[in-house]
Amino acid sequence: MTGGASNHVKSGGLRSIDPRPKLMLMVSASTACMLTGNIPHIAGILCVLILTLVVGGADMLVVLGRIRALLLLIAALFVIQTIFAGMDGLLLAAVLSLRLLVVVLAAAILLEGEIRDYLLALVQMKLPYELAFAVIVGLHFLPILRDEAVNIYCYMQLRGKDFKKLGIAKKLRAYSGLCLPILAGALRRAYETSIAMDLRGFRAMPGRTSMRRLSMRGTDVILTIFYPVIFIALGFIFVR
Amino acid sequence: MKTDDHIFIETRNFSFSYPPTGKGTERRPALADINLAIEIGSITVLVGPSGCGKTTLCRCLTGAIPKLIKGTLTGEVYIGGREIAHDDAVTVGALSAQIGFVTQEPDHQIVMTAVEDDIAFGPENLMKPPAAIRSSVDAQISNMGLAGKAETNPSALSGGEKQRLALGGILAMNPEAMIFDEPMSNLDADGRTRFTRRIKELKSGGRTVVIVEHDFELFDFADRWVLMKDGRLICADAPANIPRSLLEDELWR
Numbered sequence: 001m002t003g004g005a006s007n008h009v010k011s012g013g014l015r016s017i018d019p020r021p022k023l024m025l026m027v028s029a030s031t032a033c034m035l036t037g038n039i040p041h042i043a044g045i046l047c048v049l050i051l052t053l054v055v056g057g058a059d060m061l062v063v064l065g066r067i068r069a070l071l072l073l074i075a076a077l078f079v080i081q082t083i084f085a086g087m088d089g090l091l092l093a094a095v096l097s098l099r100l101l102v103v104v105l106a107a108a109i110l111l112e113g114e115i116r117d118y119l120l121a122l123v124q125m126k127l128p129y130e131l132a133f134a135v136i137v138g139l140h141f142l143p144i145l146r147d148e149a150v151n152i153y154c155y156m157q158l159r160g161k162d163f164k165k166l167g168i169a170k171k172l173r174a175y176s177g178l179c180l181p182i183l184a185g186a187l188r189r190a191y192e193t194s195i196a197m198d199l200r201g202f203r204a205m206p207g208r209t210s211m212r213r214l215s216m217r218g219t220d221v222i223l224t225i226f227y228p229v230i231f232i233a234l235g236f237i238f239v240r
Numbered sequence: 241m242k243t244d245d246h247i248f249i250e251t252r253n254f255s256f257s258y259p260p261t262g263k264g265t266e267r268r269p270a271l272a273d274i275n276l277a278i279e280i281g282s283i284t285v286l287v288g289p290s291g292c293g294k295t296t297l298c299r300c301l302t303g304a305i306p307k308l309i310k311g312t313l314t315g316e317v318y319i320g321g322r323e324i325a326h327d328d329a330v331t332v333g334a335l336s337a338q339i340g341f342v343t344q345e346p347d348h349q350i351v352m353t354a355v356e357d358d359i360a361f362g363p364e365n366l367m368k369p370p371a372a373i374r375s376s377v378d379a380q381i382s383n384m385g386l387a388g389k390a391e392t393n394p395s396a397l398s399g400g401e402k403q404r405l406a407l408g409g410i411l412a413m414n415p416e417a418m419i420f421d422e423p424m425s426n427l428d429a430d431g432r433t434r435f436t437r438r439i440k441e442l443k444s445g446g447r448t449v450v451i452v453e454h455d456f457e458l459f460d461f462a463d464r465w466v467l468m469k470d471g472r473l474i475c476a477d478a479p480a481n482i483p484r485s486l487l488e489d490e491l492w493r
């Protein structure tokens with residue numbers, strides 16, 4: 001029995017697609033919508049992304065939950081821009097919001113995959129492994145930072161600091177009191193981990209081998225070509 | 241000056257102080273005048289009260305001090321007959337194939353986002369062939385009681401599981417010498433029994449082992465117990481030869 005639950009989530013759909021088509025999708029979708037200012041073109045790209053999520057069997061409720069805050073932010077930006085720039089700005093605001101939407105949805109598609117697979121994909125794409133590992137070590141610290149923040153927050157509340165009752169100035173001061181120990185703790189961990197990595201032979205040899213190897217299947221190859229081609233084709237259809 | 245052939249790691253008149261932190265505060269040395277020779281294939285248990293310099297000594301035996309952690313040091317450290325502390329040509333990376341170090345805090349050592357990837361991290365760095373890495377990773381996963389968790393993110397593991405993962409990551413590198421810094425602090429009774437059994441296996445495999453452990457009585461089969469206090473060696477001898485009166489002191493616990 002090897003982790004039935006996680007295997008179940010993985011089987012089929014977007015999660016079983018190689019990371020490289022997803023990286024290609026991210027790069028080509030964001031490049032395409034930065035190069036074009038044409039609303040139907042960007043809307044077309046958006047449709048491709050949404051279709052990818054739906055056909056790929058992503059749980060749309062989960063996806064929406066993940067990007068909810070960003071969607072609200074995009075909506076707020078849109079409203080603010082139209083208020084300040086009037087009707088003239090409406091078009092510009094729409095283009096900007098749609099572009100942001102594309103980036104957010106492409107990121108949501110990337111999230112339908114494992115970090116370790118992206119790391120491996122980047123290494124197999126001949127990115128220097130030190131660089132790829134810098135990313136993963138950075139990601140590794142995010143949950144540690146969060147846990148540390150929760151710990152220190154609880155500790156400060158135990159000492160009788162109720163954040164909700166504080167005025168704004170005092171709140172700011174309390175938060176800076178919260179941030180410094182978190183930062184110090186994170187720096188110390190980063191330092192200790194970098195030593196431990198060297199003691200485990202990191203960068204000891206001229207290169208590095210990988211236990212796992214990702215291999216692209218037919219669908220993966222087709223998708224890697226499909227995304228940039230369809231984004232360019234949409235451009236030819238809508239922009240003239 | 242060369243050391244004897246049967247000695248793996250040796251320190252001679254070794255003293256070390258961490259860099260001062262505050263303004264003008266003079267630290268007492270973390271290690272003072274350490275003379276310790278660790279024989280090939282022996283088991284050494286380092287004992288001493290918290291803050292007496294056990295972790296610091298481990299860092300010296302792996303080359304982390306002074307290669308990665310700077311400070312003031314005098315004396316020498318020999319590994320395999322070669323002086324390493326003052327020789328810039330020797331790197332921690334090169335030593336990592338010979339000497340494995342399991343850190344006191346597993347969170348400081350675990351890097352990857354899946355159990356199997358973390359165990360593979362060391363062997364991959366040493367450029368072992370993928371098939372060989374796979375088989376030693378699978379062996380460590382089952383030895384360390386992590387079956388079914390190969391793809392689990394280590395942040396979701398319990399304290400004991402993390403500690404076993406940290407052990408497995410070093411054992412998979414299969415170095416000639418292994419240094420364990422308080423490896424059992426998060427293990428339950430069963431985990432402790434397994435760990436001591438594992439150490440016996442390492443010894444019969446000819447490996448050199450150094451263990452920092454408060455519960456030194458568990459390692460009555462060790463070749464030597466080394467007692468430390470305030471950065472100094474108090475006594476280093478076979479368990480049977482150490483005066484009982486010295487051991488009864490509560491400070492060692």
Ligand SMILES: Nc1ncnc2c1ncn2[C@@H]1O[C@H](COP(=O)(O)OP(=O)(O)O)[C@@H](O)[C@H]1O
Binds near residue numbers: 259270289292295
């Ligand atoms: N990275 C460091 N920088 C400065 N001082 C340190 C560092 N690590 C340990 N020390 C100090 O060195 C002394 C010995 O610590 P350590 O070797 O960790 O002891 P032990 O492992 O026996 O508990 C302590 O006084 C400790 O505060």
Ligand SMILES: [Mg+2]
Binds near residue numbers: 296344421
């Ligand atoms: Mg210690």
